[in-house]
Amino acid sequence: MATDQSPQETDGTYEQFEERVTRISNVGNAAGILQWDQEVVMPDEGTPARAQQLSTLSSLSHDLLTAEETGDLLDELEGSDLSEEQTAVVREVRRQYDRETSVPGELVAEISETTANAHPKWKAAKENDDFEAFAPTLEKLVELKREYAEHIDPDADPYAVLFAEYEPYLDLETAERVLERLRDELVPLIDSIDDSDAALATDAFAGAFEDDDQEALARDVLDSLGYDWDRGRLDTAPHPFSSGTQFDARVTTRFEEDDLLGSITSTIHEFGHANYTLGLPDEGYGTPLGEARDLSVHESQSRLWENHVGRSRPFWEHFLPIARERFPSLEDVSPEEAYEAANQVYDDNLIRVEADELTYHLHIVIRFEIERALISGDLDVEDVPKVWNDKYEEYLGVRPDTDAEGCLQDIHWSHGSFGYFPTYSLGSVLAAQLYAAAEDELGDLDDDIREGEFDDLNGWLRENVHQHGKQYTTPDLIERATGEEFTADHFLEYVDEKYGELYDL
Amino acid sequence: MATDQSPQETDGTYEQFEERVTRISNVGNAAGILQWDQEVVMPDEGTPARAQQLSTLSSLSHDLLTAEETGDLLDELEGSDLSEEQTAVVREVRRQYDRETSVPGELVAEISETTANAHPKWKAAKENDDFEAFAPTLEKLVELKREYAEHIDPDADPYAVLFAEYEPYLDLETAERVLERLRDELVPLIDSIDDSDAALATDAFAGAFEDDDQEALARDVLDSLGYDWDRGRLDTAPHPFSSGTQFDARVTTRFEEDDLLGSITSTIHEFGHANYTLGLPDEGYGTPLGEARDLSVHESQSRLWENHVGRSRPFWEHFLPIARERFPSLEDVSPEEAYEAANQVYDDNLIRVEADELTYHLHIVIRFEIERALISGDLDVEDVPKVWNDKYEEYLGVRPDTDAEGCLQDIHWSHGSFGYFPTYSLGSVLAAQLYAAAEDELGDLDDDIREGEFDDLNGWLRENVHQHGKQYTTPDLIERATGEEFTADHFLEYVDEKYGELYDL
Structure with missing residues (x-):
C-alpha cells in the first residue's frame, strides 16, 4: 500500500526506496504484534523464544535501514525533484538513517545487553528498597547513553540528543520553557488547592466492582x-x-x-x-x-x-x-x-502513575530535572535519592520514606530511556x-x-x-492545526478555570 | 538457544552458519505468531496490513536462506568434520537451500500471486457450485506447479517432487504402496460394515451443548x-x-x-x-x-x-x-x-473433514489419485468432477449431487498444495x-x-x-522408534480388530 503520489520523480528510484521503507515498516509492525502477543496472550514460558524472535526482527530492520543501498537511495533522492509527500518520507528516513548509522554496532549491542540486565536489577532493587543495588547499573547506563549521544552529535547537549530520540522536532529549549512554566504556575495552584476548604465527593466510586x-x-x-x-x-x-x-x-x-x-x-x-x-x-x-x-x-x-x-x-x-x-x-x-x-487533586501522592491532572506534571518536572543533571554530569548517581526526595518536598510538599516509593518507582531509566518523561507533560499541554x-x-x-x-x-x-x-514536523503540525506555536497558555488557562471552580479558589 | 554440541568443528564456521539458520527460524516463528493472530484474534479489517507483513517476513526469510553466504557456508561445512547433530542441521538446510535456489524468483512470485487470487475464486465457485468458474485457475495452478517441480528436479516425476515438499524423506513409491493397500483393504471392510446388522449407539451425544x-x-x-x-x-x-x-x-x-x-x-x-x-x-x-x-x-x-x-x-x-x-x-x-x-462408520458421507477413521482414507486416496493424474497430465482439469464422482461411487458407494460437495470441497488445491493430502493418511498409518x-x-x-x-x-x-x-530422516526415525520400516500392517490390524468387534464382522 504505497502512496499514489509520485508525480515528479519517475525513474523508479523513489519506488525502489519506498519498497525498502515499507519492508522496514512491515518488520516493525510484525514486531509490534509479537509484543502485543507477549503482553496480552503469550503463555508464561514463551519468553526465551519470543526474546529471540524480537531480537532477530530488530536486527533485520536495522540491517535494512543502515544498508549502503538505503544511503545511496537517500543521496540520490535528496538531489531530485520530489513531491511534498515524498520529501517528507525522505526527511524522516534520512533522520533515522543518520542516527542509526552514526552509532557503532558494538555500542548498540552493549546498551541492549546492559538494559536487558538492568531490568531485573531494577525490579529487585525496587522490591528490596535498595537503591545502592541499582546504582552501578544506572551509572553505567548514564555513561553509555552519553556516549551514544556523542556519536550522533558530538557538538550538541547530549540530553538534547537523547530527547530528540522521542521527540525529534520539538527542541529541548521549548520543552524546558514549557516544563519550567508548568512548575512555576502549578506549584502555587496546588498549594492553594491544599489550603482550600472545598469538600469534593471523592468517594463517589467507593465500592467493589466485578x-x-x-x-x-x-x-x-x-x-x-x-x-x-x-x-x-x-x-x-x-x-x-x-x-x-x-x-x-x-x-x-x-x-x-x-x-x-x-x-x-x-x-x-x-x-x-x-x-x-x-x-x-x-x-x-x-x-x-x-x-x-x-x-x-x-x-x-x-x-x-x-x-x-x-x-x-x-x-x-x-x-x-x-x-x-x-x-x-x-x-x-x-x-x-x-x-x-x-x-480530585492528591496533594500527598508520591506515585506518578497514580497522580491527578495537576500534580502529574510536577512528578515529570522532577524526573526531567534529575535526568538532565545526570546526563550533563552535574549530578552523581549516588545523590539521586536525596535530590529526588528534596524536590518532592519542595514541589509537592511530601517526602518519600523509601526509594521504592521514590526514585526507584519508574521503569524508564532501567530501559536507558532518558529524555522520555518530558513527552508526557508536553502531550498534556498540547x-x-x-x-x-x-x-x-x-x-x-x-x-x-x-x-x-x-x-x-x-x-x-x-x-x-x-x-x-x-x-x-511537530511544530508545523501544531501551527497548522492551531494557528499558533506550541504554548502552555491553553493548558494553564484550562486548569486555572477548572480547578478554580472545583476548589472555590 | 543453540545446540551446545560443536565438538569437531571449531573455526567458527558452524557457529556462523547456525546463527544464520537461527535468524531464518526466528523469522518463520514470528510469521507463525502473525498467522495465529490472524486466525484467532485479529480484527476483520486487519487483513491488508497483515498480508503485507507476512509477505515481507517470507521474502526476508527467502533472502536469508538463498543468499550466497548460505551456499558458501554449506559448501564449507559439507567438507568438514561435524558432529552428528551438526551434520543433520547441514543436511536439512542444504535441502531447503537447493529447493529454494533452484526455482526462479519470478515463478515463485507468479505462484504466490495466482494462489492469492485462487482462494477467493475457489470460495465463490464452491458457494455457487460452479466448477467451471474455478477450472481455469486450477489449470493454471497445475501448470505452474509442474513447472515448479521441473526446476527442482527435471528428471524426477513432478508429483514426487511436489510430494517431497511436504514429506521429504518418505519416497513416493512407499506412499503409493501404503495408499493402495489402504484402498484395497478398506473398501471391502467398509462394505461388510455396510452389510452389518450391528446397531451402534450413534445418538449418544445427541442434544444441544452450550x-x-x-x-x-x-x-x-x-x-x-x-x-x-x-x-x-x-x-x-x-x-x-x-x-x-x-x-x-x-x-x-x-x-x-x-x-x-x-x-x-x-x-x-x-x-x-x-x-x-x-x-x-x-x-x-x-x-x-x-x-x-x-x-x-x-x-x-x-x-x-x-x-x-x-x-x-x-x-x-x-x-x-x-x-x-x-x-x-x-x-x-x-x-x-x-x-x-x-x-460410527459413515458410509454415506461425502465430506472428508466429517469422515470417520475408516472412510477418511478413501477420501484421501481419491484426492491422491486425481492430483497425481492432474500433475502427470493424464487427467484434464475439465474431467475432474466426473472422475471425482465416479471414484466416490466406486470406493464409497455414494455419488455427490454437486461439485460443492464434491471436488470443490477442499481448500488445498486453491493453495496450489498438490502432494499434501497423502500425508494425512500416512500419519494415521504411522x-x-x-x-x-x-x-x-x-x-x-x-x-x-x-x-x-x-x-x-x-x-x-x-x-x-x-x-x-x-x-x-523420517524412515530412520520410524525404524529407530519401532524397529521396523514404515508399514500399514499395524494400522490394518488395528482397524480389523476394532471394527470387526464393533460391527460383529
Missing part, C-alpha cells in the same frame, strides 16, 4: 466514543497500552476491584492513542506518511480524550446513566459527584492547545459531549492531526 | 491429557489448528451446539500436534534439531491421540464421568455407548505403528488410559519421537 462488569463497561466506553471494532479489540494487560496500525489498532486496559474510575479513565486514555492510529491514512501504510507523529503528539491524543472529554462535567452527565446500567450501586451518585471524584483550537472552530463542545456525540471533535482531529501522519 | 460448557470441557480434556498450560493456550478458530514452538505451542478448537463429540475429538487431535511441538528439545530451538519432522510424523501424533487414545473404550471409561460434570444430560449415556458413538511399538515396550496401555494416566505413553513418544526434532 471484573466482568468492568469489562462490559469498558466496552460501553469504547462504543460511546466511537471506537471502530472492525479494526480493533479490547484486552487486559498489567500495564495498559495501545498498539497497532491504522488497520488494526488495539486497546488494553486493566481492572481492579476497588478502582472502577481508574479502569474507565485508563480505557479512555488508551482509546485516544488507538483512535489516533486509526485516523492515519490507509494509503500511507508502510511509510512515515501513514505513521503517527512522535510521543508528544501521541500523548496529546490520549490526554485530550482522557482529560478534556473523560474528566469533563458533561461527559459524566452522558456516561453516568450508562455506568448505572452495569453498576446499579451508582444510582445514588450524581453526575456532579462523579465529576468531582474524577478530578492536548489543551488542540482542544481549544477545536472549540474555536466547532464552538463549545459541552453539548456534544453531554449527548455522547463525538463525531465533530473526532472529525476535527482526523482532519487537523491524524490524517497527516508524519508529513509535517 | 459453547461455554464445551470450552470448559475442552480444557478438561487438555488437563486430563497433560497439556502444559505454561507453554500453551486454548482458543477457538473456524478451522482448528495448532501452531508454535516448544516454548509456546497453542491449540485451537471449535464449538458447535449440536456436535459435542466433534469438539472433543478435534481438541484431542490438536493436542496431539501441540504435544509433539512441546516435546521438541528447548536447546534445539532455532535449528532443525528443535523443529518437528514433517507432515506425516506430525499427523501421526495428532491421530495417535485422537484415535488410539481418544476413540478407545478405556478413554471413555475415564472421560465420560468428567464430561458428565459439565453436561449432566450425559448421565444416561454409558461408556460403551460413548465409545460406539465415537466410532500412528498405529508407533502405538503398537509403544505397547510392545510398555505393555497394554488400556489400564493407563482408563485411569487417565498418560505419562508413560507420552514419555515413550518424547523419547522415541519428539526429542529428536529433525535429527533423523
Whole structure:
C-alpha cells in the first residue's frame, strides 16, 4: 500500500526506496504484534523464544535501514525533484538513517545487553528498597547513553540528543520553557488547592466492582466514543497500552476491584492513542506518511480524550446513566459527584502513575530535572535519592520514606530511556492547545459531549492531526492545526478555570 | 538457544552458519505468531496490513536462506568434520537451500500471486457450485506447479517432487504402496460394515451443548491429557489448528451446539500436534534439531491421540464421568455407548473433514489419485468432477449431487498444495505403528488410559519421537522408534480388530 503520489520523480528510484521503507515498516509492525502477543496472550514460558524472535526482527530492520543501498537511495533522492509527500518520507528516513548509522554496532549491542540486565536489577532493587543495588547499573547506563549521544552529535547537549530520540522536532529549549512554566504556575495552584476548604465527593466510586462488569463497561466506553471494532479489540494487560496500525489498532486496559474510575479513565486514555492510529491514512501504510507523529503528539491524543472529554462535567452527565446500567450501586451518585471524584487533586501522592491532572506534571518536572543533571554530569548517581526526595518536598510538599516509593518507582531509566518523561507533560499541554483550537472552530463542545456525540471533535482531529501522519514536523503540525506555536497558555488557562471552580479558589 | 554440541568443528564456521539458520527460524516463528493472530484474534479489517507483513517476513526469510553466504557456508561445512547433530542441521538446510535456489524468483512470485487470487475464486465457485468458474485457475495452478517441480528436479516425476515438499524423506513409491493397500483393504471392510446388522449407539451425544460448557470441557480434556498450560493456550478458530514452538505451542478448537463429540475429538487431535511441538528439545530451538519432522510424523501424533487414545473404550471409561460434570444430560449415556458413538462408520458421507477413521482414507486416496493424474497430465482439469464422482461411487458407494460437495470441497488445491493430502493418511498409518511399538515396550496401555494416566505413553513418544526434532530422516526415525520400516500392517490390524468387534464382522 504505497502512496499514489509520485508525480515528479519517475525513474523508479523513489519506488525502489519506498519498497525498502515499507519492508522496514512491515518488520516493525510484525514486531509490534509479537509484543502485543507477549503482553496480552503469550503463555508464561514463551519468553526465551519470543526474546529471540524480537531480537532477530530488530536486527533485520536495522540491517535494512543502515544498508549502503538505503544511503545511496537517500543521496540520490535528496538531489531530485520530489513531491511534498515524498520529501517528507525522505526527511524522516534520512533522520533515522543518520542516527542509526552514526552509532557503532558494538555500542548498540552493549546498551541492549546492559538494559536487558538492568531490568531485573531494577525490579529487585525496587522490591528490596535498595537503591545502592541499582546504582552501578544506572551509572553505567548514564555513561553509555552519553556516549551514544556523542556519536550522533558530538557538538550538541547530549540530553538534547537523547530527547530528540522521542521527540525529534520539538527542541529541548521549548520543552524546558514549557516544563519550567508548568512548575512555576502549578506549584502555587496546588498549594492553594491544599489550603482550600472545598469538600469534593471523592468517594463517589467507593465500592467493589466485578471484573466482568468492568469489562462490559469498558466496552460501553469504547462504543460511546466511537471506537471502530472492525479494526480493533479490547484486552487486559498489567500495564495498559495501545498498539497497532491504522488497520488494526488495539486497546488494553486493566481492572481492579476497588478502582472502577481508574479502569474507565485508563480505557479512555488508551482509546485516544488507538483512535489516533486509526485516523492515519490507509494509503500511507508502510511509510512515515501513514505513521503517527512522535510521543508528544501521541500523548496529546490520549490526554485530550482522557482529560478534556473523560474528566469533563458533561461527559459524566452522558456516561453516568450508562455506568448505572452495569453498576446499579451508582444510582445514588450524581453526575456532579462523579465529576468531582474524577478530578480530585492528591496533594500527598508520591506515585506518578497514580497522580491527578495537576500534580502529574510536577512528578515529570522532577524526573526531567534529575535526568538532565545526570546526563550533563552535574549530578552523581549516588545523590539521586536525596535530590529526588528534596524536590518532592519542595514541589509537592511530601517526602518519600523509601526509594521504592521514590526514585526507584519508574521503569524508564532501567530501559536507558532518558529524555522520555518530558513527552508526557508536553502531550498534556498540547492536548489543551488542540482542544481549544477545536472549540474555536466547532464552538463549545459541552453539548456534544453531554449527548455522547463525538463525531465533530473526532472529525476535527482526523482532519487537523491524524490524517497527516508524519508529513509535517511537530511544530508545523501544531501551527497548522492551531494557528499558533506550541504554548502552555491553553493548558494553564484550562486548569486555572477548572480547578478554580472545583476548589472555590 | 543453540545446540551446545560443536565438538569437531571449531573455526567458527558452524557457529556462523547456525546463527544464520537461527535468524531464518526466528523469522518463520514470528510469521507463525502473525498467522495465529490472524486466525484467532485479529480484527476483520486487519487483513491488508497483515498480508503485507507476512509477505515481507517470507521474502526476508527467502533472502536469508538463498543468499550466497548460505551456499558458501554449506559448501564449507559439507567438507568438514561435524558432529552428528551438526551434520543433520547441514543436511536439512542444504535441502531447503537447493529447493529454494533452484526455482526462479519470478515463478515463485507468479505462484504466490495466482494462489492469492485462487482462494477467493475457489470460495465463490464452491458457494455457487460452479466448477467451471474455478477450472481455469486450477489449470493454471497445475501448470505452474509442474513447472515448479521441473526446476527442482527435471528428471524426477513432478508429483514426487511436489510430494517431497511436504514429506521429504518418505519416497513416493512407499506412499503409493501404503495408499493402495489402504484402498484395497478398506473398501471391502467398509462394505461388510455396510452389510452389518450391528446397531451402534450413534445418538449418544445427541442434544444441544452450550459453547461455554464445551470450552470448559475442552480444557478438561487438555488437563486430563497433560497439556502444559505454561507453554500453551486454548482458543477457538473456524478451522482448528495448532501452531508454535516448544516454548509456546497453542491449540485451537471449535464449538458447535449440536456436535459435542466433534469438539472433543478435534481438541484431542490438536493436542496431539501441540504435544509433539512441546516435546521438541528447548536447546534445539532455532535449528532443525528443535523443529518437528514433517507432515506425516506430525499427523501421526495428532491421530495417535485422537484415535488410539481418544476413540478407545478405556478413554471413555475415564472421560465420560468428567464430561458428565459439565453436561449432566450425559448421565444416561454409558461408556460403551460413548465409545460406539465415537466410532460410527459413515458410509454415506461425502465430506472428508466429517469422515470417520475408516472412510477418511478413501477420501484421501481419491484426492491422491486425481492430483497425481492432474500433475502427470493424464487427467484434464475439465474431467475432474466426473472422475471425482465416479471414484466416490466406486470406493464409497455414494455419488455427490454437486461439485460443492464434491471436488470443490477442499481448500488445498486453491493453495496450489498438490502432494499434501497423502500425508494425512500416512500419519494415521504411522500412528498405529508407533502405538503398537509403544505397547510392545510398555505393555497394554488400556489400564493407563482408563485411569487417565498418560505419562508413560507420552514419555515413550518424547523419547522415541519428539526429542529428536529433525535429527533423523523420517524412515530412520520410524525404524529407530519401532524397529521396523514404515508399514500399514499395524494400522490394518488395528482397524480389523476394532471394527470387526464393533460391527460383529
